Amino acid sequence: MFDRFKKSRPAPAEPVAAQAPPQTGVPAGLVSLVKTAGVSLAKAGVPAGQRAAVYLVIDRSWSMRDYFSSGAVQNLADQALGLSANLDDDGTVPLVFFDDGPYPTVDISLARYTGVVADQHRLLGGQNTMGGTQYAVAMRAVIDHYRNSGATAPALVIFQTDGDPQDRDETRLRLAQASKLPIFWSFVGFGRSHLDFLRQLDTLGGRVVDNASFFHAGANPAGLPDSALYDGLTAEFGTWLTAARQKGLLP
Template identity: 75%
Template sequence: MLNPFKKTQPAPAPVAAAQVEPLVAVPAGLVSLAKTAGVSLTKAGVPAGLRAAVYLVVDRSLSMADYFDNGSVQHLADQALGLSVNLDDDGTVPLVFFDNRPYPVVDVSLDRYEGVVAAQHQLHGGKRSMGGTYYTAAMNTVIEHYRNSGATDPALVIFQTDGAPQDKDATRLQLAQASTMPIFWAFVGFGPSKVAFLKELDKLRGRLVDNASYFHAGADPRGLPDRQLYDGITGEFGRWLPAARAKGLLP
């Protein structure tokens, strides 16, 4: 029997519609990822209708071999594409592998994403050619690609690695200099332990605006709920947008 004196609780407010519906038609294999990414963008306060180019940078140092073999890197590429379809209407994510050097940019697209990581990895020599860890080469590749694209919308760069680089000082300088550009760097760590250097970059001083975040995906990135990864990537991106606009980096 209902208690007439008990106040009824209002139904929870629905999630805002912004960003939940992808901008382009999505293959069946990516629908769940796209919807989950859309919810995270909304939670992060990313404005409805915002356009942004999504990049994916992947560490190809030797310590990453198991993550290529077990599909973790391919899954991250799928997740990046699921995020991109909410922000960019071309359905494409430029992918940059790096170790001692950056590798040529390849597009991960809605009609060419399955197995693309393994194919590119083998094209570059597979495990036998995996090298060291130099962040700045990959960062420069992204910056050059973004500039040459003629884009006026911001860029969201998912930068994956499992360890600190061999060019720490140059990386600090590069990130500080890049803070004057409309590019946000979302660092994603793989591995059992958090990467102390990425935590340092997240708090780096001397930047025009805080242009980076760090999320640790752990030793089993494939087993991590997609929602957690997307929340980790989009949370600070949502806060960076108004800060970058206030500094004149965005219209």
């Protein structure tokens, strides 16, 4: 579990180098993010050259409206691309919005990312259609997309929310079932709530491997240093890769 409100990661004994991004042609606006994400991956023990499909899941419940209007959600999308450029060979991040149900998955890419979140939010009806909070429907959408993609590399899912869900039992079941899959869920919280349910998911029993982590980005996530965000998102990913290989979930 990684929680900046409870503990901090110790500094590495020796300087770590950023992973060499597989992507070329990274837009100037993302270069710094790509480098910073690479440092965090190395600190987390992710092997150089490791590939993974990066997904971004965004909470579109009513309480999230200020984070959409402030640009905090778009900022997270940019940060997800910076992470993907280190791990994914196609430079694309599938984006899943959810509230009471999932919305059609759209792609964010190095060639198309500016304003994509705001554009999609508007196409879905903006504030007028924002609903409740049900995690399991979004998790199912990610799992289905991953299975249908034919991917052979694991998936790293950035799952953002600002509130506990209304479907707690189904979410627990879905996460436990998903522990048999090569998918890691990196939950990131926005807001002032302690998000106790996400803390529970982080230590959920009955899983093949620990396939989830939780990081609280606080009430002003856009003001959080990129390095802190990436450290939080990737803190347990390297550990999971090792455990998943030991269980035969990864080659």
